[in-house]
Amino acid sequence: MSTESGRFDRLRRYPEDVFWGGLKYGFVLLLVSSILGPYLIVVLTSFKTPQQMFASDALIPSQPTLENWVTAFTELQGSLLNSLVIALGTTIIALAITIPGAYAFGRKEFPGKLLGFYGIVLALLFPYIVLVAPLSSLWIDFGLYNSVAGLWLAYQIFVTPFAIWILRDFFEKLPANLEESAQVYGCSQFTAFLRVILPLSLPAVAAVGFLSFLTAWNDFLFSSVLTSSQGPQPAVVVLYLTISGGSGERVFWGQLMAQTLIIGFPPLTLYLLARKRITDAFAV
Amino acid sequence: MSTTTAEWLQDVSGWIGNGREVLREYWFEYLLFVPTLVFLLALVWGPFVRGVWMSFHDWPLFGESTWVGLDNYAYLFGWDALYTSIRATIIFSLQTVLQLVVGLGAALALTRISSFRDFINGIYLIGFTMPPVVTGTMWYFLLHPQFGPIQQYLTDLGLLGSPVFWRSSGDIGIWVITLVSAWTFWPFVFLVLFASLTNIPDEHYETARVYGASRIQQFIRITLPQLKSAILVAISIRIVWNLVKVSQPLQMTGGGPGYETSILAILLYRFTKEQRELGLSFSVGVVLFVITLVFTVLFIREFERATGEGGETA
Known part of the structure; x- marks a missing residue:
């Protein structure tokens, strides 16, 4: 097994690598956002006044309150x-x-x-x-x-x-x-x-x-x-x-x-x- | 973890016959173990036996109990809601499959990522570590048909014709609580599998690559066999724990409408806390206990069979 064939192998696998790499990062991103997304909404909501809650659909509170x-x-x-x-x-x-x-x-x-x-x-x-x-x-x-x-x-x-x-x-x-x-x-x-x-x-x-x-x-x-x-x-x-x-x-x-x-x-x-x-x- | 009968016999025969000598020799070890033993007996098995006794009684939370024989069981098995509840329980326990798929995928992906590993790992754990009542309350809001943002976005985008009132529809409600529970607890499977994956030596994969094994072949021939016991542990625990989780679905639907989303755990809770019928509550417990046992034993047997065959060819 020479280095030549090794390099050839890697080249041949290139599209496969892209596919698995994409799948890997895509899945991680999906999971991370499935957790951070809901929490982001919850955190932002916790700074909204009741009036803001009912007045608009905007995600970010216009006048955040503690x-x-x-x-x-x-x-x-x-x-x-x-x-x-x-x-x-x-x-x-x-x-x-x-x-x-x-x-x-x-x-x-x-x-x-x-x-x-x-x-x-x-x-x-x-x-x-x-x-x-x-x-x-x-x-x-x-x-x-x-x-x-x-x-x-x-x-x-x-x-x-x-x-x-x-x-x-x-x-x-x-x-x-x-x-x-x-x-x-x-x-x-x-x-x-x-x-x-x-x-x-x-x-x-x-x-x-x-x-x-x-x-x-x-x-x-x-x-x-x-x-x-x-x-x-x-x-x-x-x-x-x-x-x-x-x-x-x-x-x-x-x-x-x-x-x-x-x-x-x-x-x-x-x-x-x-x-x-x-x-x-x-x-x- | 396989134990031969000989080991068992040796272990048990230790104190049969010469109990006093064994005690004299191992007094320190037994002294260390006694508190654990007492607690196991007094808090788990003692109450369990008393519960079986209680299930033959009409046993209110406060007041006198009366012997009713098998009436509680007869009532339960003649009651339509029990079957609604069993059906809901079976759907609810399907989340174990989802948890395995997501947990395994997450573990495989993260072992192949070198940067931000701890950070991503930490994010995965956020929902899992919070009290299920807390995550249940959050999803109750997030998915609320009138005030929840998620349904609002979906209707604004035109993906949803009109808001879904899942709390008043048992058919949809059961899937909502199942999915939210899957979302909450998959990280447990991830934790166990990820810990085991990082223990597989890299050389295994290098050798496989030298012989030209594809990724899928590597997964089937190296990763899966190495993960065998981790999967067994994670899934057995999840089967049981998914069936005993009560707080999150209770917070989201209250078990309603009617009993349509009352999984057995919620049914048991309602008998204890709302109706205050402890005898009935434990007879539901017996049904739940048997279902848990059947699921766990079936899973372990099938798993051993499937992986046992795979192991021979590998």
């Missing part, structure tokens, strides 16, 4: 605080449970490991929505209904399997024999974990923490079923009620769009910060 954002934020204030408290607590509990569990799965051998691991995979694939009925009645019996602690617990159902999955992957990939070397220097099994492994895992722990936080922040189902309007309702539930609860009331679209952006921004930021670790764990 009023929507101010009212949206004031209205959501309390529920955003609820969301924050719910998500923070969920994250702390999830980390406390899953760090040791994932460590056992990632770096230890013990009888029953396989069974336990499949139990977690099964939990990951569990259609958790079927649990809303038994959880509602149990939560009422135990006085957890309408309480922040009740939501912290309920969210473990879908946060922990995920957290274990990602952390286990990270622990597994740490160099072998770390603990043994630590034990040579006088650490016990427990202090080796606490003083050697844990500090090394901080980036992964942070990523999992972010993910737990945004999962709890985003969830509507459990917070809607396990609270009532007298309880600690998070921002997503309040947003849901603006449309479905507002019977025939006039909808202020600009303000509504500002609300969606306010609620959507924190999880987006956290995800982008954590994405490297999260994607690594899903490379199967």
Whole structure:
């Protein structure tokens, strides 16, 4: 195979290259605009006054106003605080449970490991929505209904399997024999974990923490079923009620769009910060 | 990830027979694992079993429950809305196919682009990371027949005769919520596949090119086999998660008109939150659970069969 024929090959393939290149960039452009387009409209709408909304079809607001954002934020204030408290607590509990569990799965051998691991995979694939009925009645019996602690617990159902999955992957990939070397220097099994492994895992722990936080922040189902309007309702539930609860009331679209952006921004930021670790764990 | 029966037996027989010794030797490992185990049992399997018990009762959210035997199931299966709901659920789950096609295409395209990779990747994730209620609210506005800009442009351009009131038409509404859900969650498939694609060594492709393999041949012989387990994981998870997503379609149509866009998840939500009939709610849950199980098992079996044959020739 000479270089001549190689060059010839490339020439012959030229139209094909153009076709695939065009397809590739065309598809990426299509996807990017299918996301940025809607968001652009939403952002622009959030700066329009109600009068502008109804007066003209123009996409760009003629006299942009911050009023929507101010009212949206004031209205959501309390529920955003609820969301924050719910998500923070969920994250702390999830980390406390899953760090040791994932460590056992990632770096230890013990009888029953396989069974336990499949139990977690099964939990990951569990259609958790079927649990809303038994959880509602149990939560009422135990006085957890309408309480922040009740939501912290309920969210473990879908946060922990995920957290274990990602952390286990990270622990597994740490160099072998770390603990043994630590034990040579006088650490016990427990202090080796606490003083050697844990500090090394901080980036992964942070990523999992972010993910737990945004999962709890985003969830509507459990917070809607396990609270009532007298309880600690998070921002997503309040947003849901603006449309479905507002019977025939006039909808202020600009303000509504500002609300969606306010609620959507924190999880987006956290995800982008954590994405490297999260994607690594899903490379199967 | 394939496990032989021997490994299973070894794993399980570990504690049968000499449980105490095993405990003495592995106490630290078990101590680490206990919190996870307790939570799995107390929060997933415990409530699940209680739910099965509840489904044999007339069980209001507050107040006394009474044993009704199989009445809940009898009522459910004799109720027309259940079949409307199952039909809607099947249409709604077709989005998994769309998510696979778009997610795979996006992953393939992005691995072949060197500049702005992180940036494009970040854009793909915007809708996916926001609460589904949020994206549902946005699309509710964007597609609103009177105030939404999209229908307005389409009618202005003459592409649409008159605005479509999709919220009051179940036939159109079900497709609207299906497509919006596909739009929201395809990036998950993309994430998993993209991560795996970047792990395929370049040498594989170089060798293939030396032997004159076309792009399509390279895709079938190298990319697809390497992506096999990634596709399996991504799609199994999506099948289940697409069926349990309730908030976004609920926000967009409220499950109406009637029950026409009430996928089983919404039906279950309405029984719990609106009717407050927990026994009925769980019997819907059982139907949903069985459908999820059937879909997942069917998919995994067919997938293994299809790729198993492909693997032999490759």
